[in-house]
Amino acid sequence: MEFKEYSVPAIRRLLSQGQASAREICRLFLDSIERRDPQVRAYIHWNPEAALKQADRIDQLRQEGHPLPPLAGLPMAIKDNISLQGLRCTCGSKILEHYVALYDATVIERLRAAGAVFLGKTNLDEFAMGSSTENSAFFPTRNPHDLDYVPGGSSGGSAAAVGGEMAVAALGSDTGGSIRQPASFCGVVGLKPTYSRVSRYGLVAFGSSLDQIGPLAGHVCDVAAILGVIAGKDPHDSTSLEINVPDYLEGLNAPVKGLKIGLPKEYFRSGIADVVKDRIDRALRKFEELGCALVEIELPHTEYAIACYYVLAMAEASSNLARFDGVRYGLRINGGNLRDMYQQTRDAGFGAEVKRRIMLGTFVLSSGYYDAYYLKAQKVRTLIKQDFERAFERADFILTPTSPTPPFRLGEKSEDPLAMYLSDIFTITANLVGVPGISLPCGKTPEGLPIGVQLLGRHFDEKRLLNLSHQFEEAGGFSP
Ligand code: GLN
Numbered sequence: 196m197e198f199k200e201y202s203v204p205a206i207r208r209l210l211s212q213g214q215a216s217a218r219e220i221c222r223l224f225l226d227s228i229e230r231r232d233p234q235v236r237a238y239i240h241w242n243p244e245a246a247l248k249q250a251d252r253i254d255q256l257r258q259e260g261h262p263l264p265p266l267a268g269l270p271m272a273i274k275d276n277i278s279l280q281g282l283r284c285t286c287g288s289k290i291l292e293h294y295v296a297l298y299d300a301t302v303i304e305r306l307r308a309a310g311a312v313f314l315g316k317t318n319l320d321e322f323a324m325g326s327s328t329e330n331s332a333f334f335p336t337r338n339p340h341d342l343d344y345v346p347g348g349s350s351g352g353s354a355a356a357v358g359g360e361m362a363v364a365a366l367g368s369d370t371g372g373s374i375r376q377p378a379s380f381c382g383v384v385g386l387k388p389t390y391s392r393v394s395r396y397g398l399v400a401f402g403s404s405l406d407q408i409g410p411l412a413g414h415v416c417d418v419a420a421i422l423g424v425i426a427g428k429d430p431h432d433s434t435s436l437e438i439n440v441p442d443y444l445e446g447l448n449a450p451v452k453g454l455k456i457g458l459p460k461e462y463f464r465s466g467i468a469d470v471v472k473d474r475i476d477r478a479l480r481k482f483e484e485l486g487c488a489l490v491e492i493e494l495p496h497t498e499y500a501i502a503c504y505y506v507l508a509m510a511e512a513s514s515n516l517a518r519f520d521g522v523r524y525g526l527r528i529n530g531g532n533l534r535d536m537y538q539q540t541r542d543a544g545f546g547a548e549v550k551r552r553i554m555l556g557t558f559v560l561s562s563g564y565y566d567a568y569y570l571k572a573q574k575v576r577t578l579i580k581q582d583f584e585r586a587f588e589r590a591d592f593i594l595t596p597t598s599p600t601p602p603f604r605l606g607e608k609s610e611d612p613l614a615m616y617l618s619d620i621f622t623i624t625a626n627l628v629g630v631p632g633i634s635l636p637c638g639k640t641p642e643g644l645p646i647g648v649q650l651l652g653r654h655f656d657e658k659r660l661l662n663l664s665h666q667f668e669e670a671g672g673f674s675p
Contacts, residue, residue, distance in 0.1 A: 300397020379647020
């Protein structure tokens with residue numbers, strides 16, 4: 196069986212028909228990591244013994260004739276800002292380089308109970324701030340399709356692990372596109388669920404009103420199966436909501452004929468690379484072949500979205516990162532007094548992008564500037580939300596490119612933060628508004644670099660979003 200044929204249902208089949216053991220499947224992926232990761236560098240640290248132990252537990256269940264849990268034997272990679280008890284949780288930062296998580300994040304607890312196997316923790320832009328994984332304090336990750344290119348970010352390690360056949364699925368976090376953009380750069384599926392669909396307990400916070408954990412995988416059915424396990428109310432996260440979690444897998448074969456897909460005219464105006472435009476056009480034809488109707492919609496406040504997102508994300512980050520002070524977690528550099536210790540610890544522990552954001556975030560929250568920046572950005576956020584509410588009256592889904600360009604070269608944007616921020620234009624609004632968004636592969640550049648198409652849905656409409664995505668995949672939309 197080829198690597199890309201491994202999926203949640205395929206693994207279940209192999210296990211239940213006795214064609215492979217969970218240990219063999221786990222070993223296969225551990226070997227692949229050993230072979231490929233020295234070049235790609237998707238993982239910060241691996242977890243081979245514990246992974247094999249988890250796999251053995253599944254094999255034991257099998258031998259004893261117990262029913263298999265929903266994700267039995269699924270080899271997964273976990274972004275290194277999600278806590279796994281007893282393993283380091285570095286967040287790609289020097290300040291947490293040696294920090295060991297004391298508890299499992301709720302998503303991990305649920306995946307564990309569902310039989311998933313954790314292969315290791317993946318690289319990310321420091322504290323998830325970036326779009327290329329070059330901001331990791333340790334090393335950049337490379338695009339598995341071409342090592343000279345970035346895998347996207349900030350969940351670049353997770354996307355590269357899946358795209359590079361070093362995991363069947365992964366978890367990432369998405370504050371402004373960090374699941375969807377790397378998914379598109381690495382040719383995999385990536386879902387950011389509705390804000391409050393999935394518990395954030397155990398995710399190291401970046402922008403608490405924007406962050407969501409979500410799955411990346413090679414197939415829509417994997418993403419659906421994983422979401423079904425991790426979604427739902429959690430008493431440890433007061434922003435998670437008590438809303439019924441439907442059976443996402445079972446929902447994958449519903450008709451899509453007559454669904455309306457909105458195309459925001461502001462998004463298609465300019466600034467999109469020709470090759471992206473071409474692949475998106477082909478994707479649109481596929482949706483039409485499936486019987487969907489394309490309708491033009493308006494999102495008039497789009498031009499303020501980047502500024503709005505960066506003011507809010509930086510403000511929240513500056514507050515969230517105040518906890519890393521040398522006293523309670525991670526690195527400590529002793530100075531002559533308390534203030535020196537704070538200063539020296541934070542100076543040595545944080546990288547340039549994180550410092551930039553803490554400074555800007557503190558500035559927009561400071562007295563005298565709060566009204567002009569932070570408060571105004573909150574108001575703009577409401578206007579953007581209203582744009583989406585109106586758009587969703589006309590359309591069931593909204594379609595955009597995931598990123599305006601194909602993957603870029605390592606180093607191409609790392610000296611120019613603004614260029615990096617601007618490339619988030621299509622993904623940040625889903626976080627500002629809270630709606631779910633998925634990136635699906637929709638072809639490649641002539642050089643073989645993947646391109647992604649993004650679908651956004653209404654709040655908590657993941658079931659229909661996944662179904663439409665699945666129909667697109669089945670119709671051959673992934674490789675037009
Ligand atoms: N690229 C965006 C940023 O740098 C989004 C990051 C994310 O979603 N974590 O803020």
